Each structure stands twice: as C-alpha cells, then as structure tokens.
Amino acid sequence: MLELLWLIPTLPFAGFVVLALIGAWLSPGKVALIGVGSVGLSAIMAALVSFRFLLSPPPGHLYSQILWRWIEVGNFMPEIGLSLDALSLVMVLVVSWVSFLIHLYSAEFMIDEEGYSRFFAYMNLFVGSMLTLVLADNLLLLYLGWEGVGLCSYLLIGFWYKDPANGRAAMKAFIVTRIGDAAMAMGLFLIFTHLGTLNIQELMQRASELWTVGSTLPIVAAALLLAGAVGKSAQLPLQTWLPDAMAGPTPVSALIHAATMVTAGVYLIARTHVLFSLAPAVQLIVALIGAATLLLAGCSALTQRDIKRVLAYSTISQFGYMFLALGVGAWSAAIFHFMTHAFFKALLFLGAGVVIMGLHGEHDMFKMGGLRTELPLTFWTFLIGSASLSALPLVTAGFYSKDLILWQAWSSKLGSPWLWGAGLAGALLTSIYTFRMVFLSFFGQPKARVSRGPGICITIPLVVLAVLSVIGGFIELPETLGNRPLFSEFLHSVLPNPVGGGSLLLPFQALAAIVSLGGIWLAYLLFLRHRRYTENLVRTPLGTALHCFWFGGWSFDWLYDTLFVQPFATVARADKEDKIDLFYRGLAWLNRTLHFGLSATQSGRVRWYAAAIGIGAIVTIGIAVLL
Amino acid sequence: MALVLMRHGLLLAGILFALGLVGVLVRRNILFILLSIEIMLNAAGLAFVVAGSRWIQPDGQVMFIFILTMAAAEVSVGLALLLQLYHRFKSLDIDAASRMRG
Numbered sequence: 001m002l003e004l005l006w007l008i009p010t011l012p013f014a015g016f017v018v019l020a021l022i023g024a025w026l027s028p029g030k031v032a033l034i035g036v037g038s039v040g041l042s043a044i045m046a047a048l049v050s051f052r053f054l055l056s057p058p059p060g061h062l063y064s065q066i067l068w069r070w071i072e073v074g075n076f077m078p079e080i081g082l083s084l085d086a087l088s089l090v091m092v093l094v095v096s097w098v099s100f101l102i103h104l105y106s107a108e109f110m111i112d113e114e115g116y117s118r119f120f121a122y123m124n125l126f127v128g129s130m131l132t133l134v135l136a137d138n139l140l141l142l143y144l145g146w147e148g149v150g151l152c153s154y155l156l157i158g159f160w161y162k163d164p165a166n167g168r169a170a171m172k173a174f175i176v177t178r179i180g181d182a183a184m185a186m187g188l189f190l191i192f193t194h195l196g197t198l199n200i201q202e203l204m205q206r207a208s209e210l211w212t213v214g215s216t217l218p219i220v221a222a223a224l225l226l227a228g229a230v231g232k233s234a235q236l237p238l239q240t241w242l243p244d245a246m247a248g249p250t251p252v253s254a255l256i257h258a259a260t261m262v263t264a265g266v267y268l269i270a271r272t273h274v275l276f277s278l279a280p281a282v283q284l285i286v287a288l289i290g291a292a293t294l295l296l297a298g299c300s301a302l303t304q305r306d307i308k309r310v311l312a313y314s315t316i317s318q319f320g321y322m323f324l325a326l327g328v329g330a331w332s333a334a335i336f337h338f339m340t341h342a343f344f345k346a347l348l349f350l351g352a353g354v355v356i357m358g359l360h361g362e363h364d365m366f367k368m369g370g371l372r373t374e375l376p377l378t379f380w381t382f383l384i385g386s387a388s389l390s391a392l393p394l395v396t397a398g399f400y401s402k403d404l405i406l407w408q409a410w411s412s413k414l415g416s417p418w419l420w421g422a423g424l425a426g427a428l429l430t431s432i433y434t435f436r437m438v439f440l441s442f443f444g445q446p447k448a449r450v451s452r453g454p455g456i457c458i459t460i461p462l463v464v465l466a467v468l469s470v471i472g473g474f475i476e477l478p479e480t481l482g483n484r485p486l487f488s489e490f491l492h493s494v495l496p497n498p499v500g501g502g503s504l505l506l507p508f509q510a511l512a513a514i515v516s517l518g519g520i521w522l523a524y525l526l527f528l529r530h531r532r533y534t535e536n537l538v539r540t541p542l543g544t545a546l547h548c549f550w551f552g553g554w555s556f557d558w559l560y561d562t563l564f565v566q567p568f569a570t571v572a573r574a575d576k577e578d579k580i581d582l583f584y585r586g587l588a589w590l591n592r593t594l595h596f597g598l599s600a601t602q603s604g605r606v607r608w609y610a611a612a613i614g615i616g617a618i619v620t621i622g623i624a625v626l627l
Numbered sequence: 628m629a630l631v632l633m634r635h636g637l638l639l640a641g642i643l644f645a646l647g648l649v650g651v652l653v654r655r656n657i658l659f660i661l662l663s664i665e666i667m668l669n670a671a672g673l674a675f676v677v678a679g680s681r682w683i684q685p686d687g688q689v690m691f692i693f694i695l696t697m698a699a700a701e702v703s704v705g706l707a708l709l710l711q712l713y714h715r716f717k718s719l720d721i722d723a724a725s726r727m728r729g
Contacts, residue, residue: 604725607660610651 001052002063004045005082008092009135011042012128016121023117032107035120039103039127043096050089061085061493062201064137078198083137087494090335091134091267094342098259099127101461105350106251108457109357113249119159123255126152130260134267139188139198142268146184146232149261150177156256157248169247176241180231184268187224190217204274211278218278225272226282226289233265233319236293240556242316243300246308250353253308258315258345263338266322270331270495277329283414287327291422294320296554298429302436303550306363307352310437313553314389315345317426321405324423328415330408331495332488337405339487340397340472344388347465351382354458355441358450365437370446377459379442381466386438388469390431390520393513400473402427403512407478410508424515431519432526439528478509636677643670657712657721661705668698 015038023031053063066081084092103123110119129148136142158170192198194217195206211218229235234242234257245257256262269276269286276283294317301313318341325334355371355378356363372379388398406427410420454462476487488497526534537543549555578585601612643666650663672691679687709719716723 606721606724607652607655614648614652 002049002058002084003065005049005063005065005084005135006067007045008042008049008096009082009128009131011038011045012124012131014038015124016128019117019121019124023121026117028111028116031117031120032111035117035124036100036103036107038124039096039100042127042131043100046092046096049084050093053084053089064201066137070140075196076192078138078140080141081137081199082135083200084135085494086491087267087270087335088134090339090491091263092131094339095127095130095134095260098342098346098465099123099130099255101464102251102255102259102346102350103127105254105353105458105461106249108455109251109353110249115159119156119249122152122155122159123252126156126256126261130264133264137200139191139200139203139272142200142271143185143188146228146264146268147181149256149264150174150181150232153177153245153256153261156252157245159248159252163247166247169244173241173245176238177231180228180238183224183231184228187221187228190221190224194221200271204272207278208274213278214280215278218275219282222272222275222279222282223285225268225275226286229265229268230289231265232268233262233323234316235265235289235319235323236296237556239293239297239316240553240560243309243312243553246306246312250308250349250356253312254346254349254353257312258349259342262315262319263322263342266319266326266334266338269323269326270335273326273331273495276326280414283327283329285327287324287409287414287419290320290323290325290327291419291426292320293317294324294426295422295429298426298433299550300553301433302429303547305366307355307365307368307437307441308349308363310365310433311345311348311352314348314430314433317430318345318389320426321402321423324409324419325405328409328412328419329496330405330412332491332497333401333404333408335491335495336476336487337401340388340401340469343465343472344385344396344398344469347381347385347462347469348389350458350462350465351378351385354378354454354462355382357454358452359448360451362448365440367447368441369444369448370442371450372442374446374450375453378454378462381462382442383438384466384469386434390434391427391512391516392520393509393516395470397469397471397473399513399516400476400478403509404476404478406512407508424512427512428515428519428522431516432523435520435523436527439523443528631677631680633677633681636680637674640670640674640677643667643673655721656719657705657709658719660721661702661709664705665698665702668694668701 015034018034019026019031023034026034062083062085064081064083066079068080070078070080103120106119106123110116113119126149129145129152131145133142133145133149136145154170154174157173158167160166188198191203195203195210197203197206207218231238242257242262246253248256276286297313297316297320301310301317304310304313318337322334322337322341325331325337354375355368358371358375359368362368384396388396391399391402393399406420406423409415409423410417475484477484488495538547552558601608647663647665647667647670650666651660654660654663672694675687675690675694677687679685679690712721712724713719
C-alpha cells in the first residue's frame with residue numbers, strides 16, 4: 001500500500017496536464033470531473049496510505065520512496081524521492097482533503113467564469129506542487145514544490161487578468177515572496193556546502209553531529225531558511241502581499257492563502273527543527289516575529305471593510321500564532337494549529353464566497369447585514385468557523401489548538417510571559433474582529449437582496465468543514481480535559497515535545513476562555529448594540545488616525561514604497577538616458593567618425609591615390625632624413 | 628671618358644622624377660599618365676647609372692636593365708588597361724573610372 005505514495009502528488013499533476021492540453025475543448029462537466037476527480041483520488045490515496053501507516057508503522061516511523069536520481073554532478077546527487085513520516089502524513093492528509101473540498105466547491109462557484117478549465121488546471125498544478133513540497137525527502141525537491149506553489153499563487157491571484165489591479169496584486173505576491181525564496185536558496189547552498197547533503201534525514205543527523213548549539217553556521221543557515229518561511233507564510237516584514245492576494249477568486253484565497261500554501265513556511269521550520277534548535281537566537285526571532293505579526297495583523301483586521309481582507313489579516317495573525325509556537329519549541333502545537341486553522345479558515349473563506357456570490361460580488365461588510373435569514377446554512381457554518389477562529393471554549397477545534405500554543409508560550413523553557421501576553425492580547429483581538437465580521441454581515445437590518453443561494457457542491461464542503469472545525473480539536477485534549485494528547489504523541493516520532501511545563505494549566509485555560517468570550521461580548525456591544533458609539537469613537541482625531549493607520553496595514557506598503565520602490569524608480573528615471581553608457585557610446589562615435597574620414601579617402605580617383613603615395617613617401621623620407 | 632659630375636647627374640634625375648610625378652598628378656589622360664610614369668622610372672634608372680659610374684661598378688647598369696624589363700611589363704599592362712578604359716567609357720579620362728562598383 002505504502003508504495004502507492006508516489007500517486008498522491010502525481011494524480012493532480014496528471015489532472016493538470018490533461019486540462020492544460022485539452023481542457024479548452026472539454027465541456028464544463030468533464031473539466032470539473034477531471035479537476036475535482038484527480039484531487040479526490042489523490043485524497044483517497046492519501047487516506048489509504050495513512051491508514052496503512054497507522055496500522056503498521058514502517059521501521060523508524062519513516063517510509064522513503066526514491067523514484068529516480070534527478071541530477072548527478074560530482075557529489076551533488078539529489079533524488080526525486082518521497083518520504084512519509086508522521087509530520088508529512090498530517091500535512092498530506094490536511095492538504096489533500098481540504099483541497100478536495102475546495103475543488104468541489106469551486107466546481108459550482110466558478111461555473112459561470114470564463115476560463116473554467118484554466119482555473120482547474122492551475123488549481124491541480126497547485127495541489128500537486130504542494131503535495132510534492134510536503135512529501136519531498138530532500139530540500140531541493142521541497143524547493144521545487146515551494147516554487148511551484150509560488151507560481152500557481154501568481155497565476156491564480158491574477159486569474160481575472162483583464163483587470164490590471166489583479167495583475168499588480170499577483171506580481172506583488174510573486175515578488176515579495178521571491179525575496180524570501182532567494183534567501184532560502186542561499187540557505188540551501190550554505191547547507192550543502194557545509195553538510196554535503198540536502199536529504200532532510202541525513203542533514204538533520206549531520207547538523208546535530210557537526211554543529212554546536214549557538215555557533216555561527218547553524219544561526220546563518222536557520223536565519224536564511226527563516227527568511228524563506230517568513231516570505232511564504234506572510235509574516236513580518238514580508239506580510240504585505242497577502243491582503244492584496246485577495247484579488248483572486250474566493251476558492252483560491254481559501255485554498256492557497258489560508259489552508260495550504262502559506263503553511264509551507266510553518267512546515268519548513270517544523271521540518272528543519274533540528275537546525276532551529278541549534279540556533280536559539282534565531283528561534284527567539286521566530287517567536288518574536290510571530291508575536292509581533294499576530295498583534296499587527298489583528299489590529300488591521302479590526303478596521304477592514306472588505307470581508308475577504310478581514311480574513312486575510314486574520315490568516316496572517318493566525319500564522320503569527322504558529323510562528324510563536326515554533327519559536328518556543330512547541331512544534332506539534334504549531335502543526336496542530338495549522339490543521340485546525342486549515343479547517344476553519346477554509347470554511348470562513350468559502351462562507352464569505354457564498355455571501356459575495358449571493359450579493360453580486362459585494363465585498364463591503366457595511367453594505368451587507370441581515371444575511372442570517374437569507375442564507376441560513378451559510379450563516380450557521382460561518383458562525384461555527386468564526387467560533388473556532390475566536391477559540392470559543394470547549395466546543396471548537398480552535399480553542400484546543402490556540403490554548404495549547406498559549407500554554408506552551410508561557411510554560412516552555414523558551415517561552416516568556418511577554419510572548420504569552422502578546423498571544424492573549426491577540427486572542428482578544430481575534431474574537432473581536434471575527435464577531436465584528438459576523439455581526440456586520442449576518443445580523444442587523446438587511447441591506448441587499450440575495451440573488452443566488454448555494455447549491456449542493458457548495459453545501460457539502462461547508463458542512464464537512466464545519467464538522468471538522470468542531471471535532472478537529474478532540475484529538476488533542478489537554479491534561480485538564482481528559483488528557484489525551486493523541487496528536488502530539490503521534491507526531492512525537494518526528495517532533496520533540498517542548499521542554500518545561502507547569503501545573504497552572506487550569507487558570508490559564510480559564511483566562512483564555514474568558515478572553516475569548518469577552519472579545520465576543522465586546523464585539524456585540526461595539527458593532528451590534530451600540531454602533532453609534534463606535535462610529536463616534538472612530539470619528540475622534542485619535543480614532544481616525546489609528547483607524548487609517550490600521551486600515552492601511554500599519555503603512556507597511558507606504559514604508560516599502562518610500563524605502564525601496566521610489567528610490568529605485570528615481571534612479572531608473574535619472575538613468576533613463578543611460579549615463580553610464582556615455583563612455584561606450586563615445587567610443588562608438590569615435591570609431592564611426594574615423595570610419596567616415598577614412599572612407600572619404602577611398603574616392604576611386606587614381607591621381608589622388610598617387611598623390612597620397614607621393615606625399616607619404618616624402619613624409620617618410622623626410623622623417624628618416626631629419627631624425 | 629668625360630666624367631659626368633655626380634651632382635649634375637642626380638640633379639637631372641631628380642628634375643626628371645619631379646616632372647614625371649607632376650605629370651602623373653595633373654594629367655587626366657591615362658596615356659600621358661603612363662608616359663609620366665615612364666619618365667619617373669627612367670629618372671630612377673638614371674640615378675642608378677650615375678651612381679654606378681661614380682663608384683665604377685656595373686651594378687648600376689644591371690639595375691637599369693632590371694628597371695627597363697619591369698617598365699616593359701608595366702607598359703604592357705598599362706596599355707591593356709588603357710584599351711579597356713577606352714572600350715568602356717569611350718574616353719581616356721582617368722577620372723571617368725572613379726566610380727567603384729561592387
């Protein structure tokens with residue numbers, strides 16, 4: 001069974017090839033069958049392989065499958081090889097099943113769009129690349145998948161390419177993540193130069209044998225990999241691309257910018273956690289980046305009007321939590337939060353997609369309202385997703401994963417009260433902005449008519465994801481609530497548990513629960529009960545300034561525009577005339593002038609030639625005589 | 628044997644050479660240009676002969692015979708060119724052939 005592992009990434013690739021070659025001549029039904037079917041088969045395959053893996057684990061909890069040798073240059077011999085261990089198994093399951101649900105949703109959601117087969121071709125290519133990324137047994141193949149998802153992200157954000165703004169958003173996403181990717185490539189060079197291999201297992205072993213904790217090399221290598229992860233996972237300071245990436249169709253936002261691609265950064269750090277453990281300084285930076293990002297993005301999410309942008313900032317913020325967890329060494333907590341986040345964030349995006357579709361592409365939450373009665377099923381599933389996002393105690397998956405992160409941010413050896421405090425403040429922000437979104441769009445007076453409700457292909461993913469958003473948390477019950485940490489026990493063969501621990505779990509959990517409920521209550525007061533009061537608050541000078549500042553994403557776009565884009569454009573403008581080329585153009589001019597001068601002497605008049613010979617002879621003799 | 632002063636001989640050769648050169652430069656008729664070239668060749672030959680007689684050596688006259696031979700060859704080529712020129716342009720003006728084609 002396990003030897004069918006190679007089919008998991010291959011099936012979506014095959015779907016892509018078929019759709020890219022003959023998709024334009026197929027009927028929409030067949031396109032959907034191929035597009036959704038290939039990912040569905042891949043998901044079933046992933047489930048079968050996982051089942052087998054769980055029933056009879058291979059030796060060392062690791063199954064490797066080497067397909068062929070990719071390149072052979074000297075001692076550089078990367079292989080196209082897949083490896084399955086507990087970590088990649090979790091990733092593969094989540095990626096393939098969530099992708100399948102989103103594909104199913106897209107089959108109905110995108111049906112009226114031009115380029116239906118192009119859409120599914122890109123989506124399949126994306127899923128194939130993502131599965132390659134998580135299954136790769138060496139960093140080079142991982143990098144191939146990494147770049148593949150980046151490319152698909154570009155293609156899908158710019159899917160509606162007729163609007164130049166979408167093209168710009170796509171380019172922004174591509175270029176900003178490219179900065180991180182370049183750093184990551186350098187990291188790979190460094191690792192290969194010093195450790196002589198890119199195979200992940202060998203690399204981890206050699207790194208822990210050859211490098212000492214805190215020496216320069218692991219710090220540089222980890223920092224370079226971190227830069228790649230920061231770009232992909234939209235963390236500070238490379239987070240600016242994600243809100244703009246909402247220009248793509250909603251299923252794309254759900255798939256790429258919430259559930260899968262942005263998780264690549266988290267996965268990379270968890271995958272190479274040995275390197276990060278060897279570089280405590282970098283690990284501290286990971287935690288700090290996570291804490292800062294979750295607060296910044298949370299504040300920005302609070303002020304957005306566009307429902308998708310709220311979710312975008314929320315995604316950045318939730319990935320901040322994962323980075324925080326990685327930074328304090330709570331590796332499995334980060335992966336756990338990745339899983340629950342994939343469920344509820346995909347659900348929220350898909351729900352938002354239904355709302356947007358029903359209101360003829362209306363994104364502004366202030367023009368929605370009262371959708372509770374018009375779209376009841378969407379409302380209930382969206383509410384479950386929101387509850388999970390704001391970590392409603394006990395009944396939602398988000399509670400268990402976020403609570404685990406908060407607890408370990410406090411209790412782990414690398415944690416600190418400051419990190420925990422930032423996480424708690426972020427949790428408050430999360431529940432406020434989440435329920436602001438719910439109250440604004442689903443409660444209050446109806447402001448627009450809903451023209452189109454969801455069909456069966458949209459309903460199924462919503463319901464399944466809603467169920468997962470609730471029960472997904474029960475596989476990791478904390479000590480106080482049954483003490484069944486199945487998830488981290490399962491991941492234990494790959495990811496070590498954090499060092500440290502304490503006995504104050506219960507008060508902390510109670511505090512987190514209070515914060516979550518308090519946030520919802522505050523949102524109720526501010527955005528449903530006393531709307532006028534909130535509007536007045538925003539109208540005060542300080543309120544307006546803060547609102548503008550947060551609305552623009554803490555002016556990071558402006559900062560980068562001033563720091564990098566404009567100086568570059570100025571230099572480019574100043575050099576429009578190619579000042580540096582003046583010297584070379586002077587040389588060319590000199591040559592041409594000499595050429596014209598000399599060619600003028602070739603007049604064809606024999607007597608002039610004779611005269612020239614005569615004068616030349618006289619001059620030569622004259623020089624010879626005189627000297 | 629009346630000795631010719633070397634100075635006089637060389638002077639004559641120089642004058643003849645200059646005359647020939649001026650002829651080559653100012654004449655447009657190719658026949659006269661050929662004649663002028665003959666004069667220059669003979670001026671050079673004269674200089675050899677004068678020098679040979681000055682040092683009582685036969686080499687000067689040997690050189691002159693070489694020059695004569697060369698001049699004969701040159702004239703044959705020159706006259707052939709002249710005929711071609713006349714055929715092509717119906718004139719003996721050397722400047723008529725100043726246009727270069729391919």
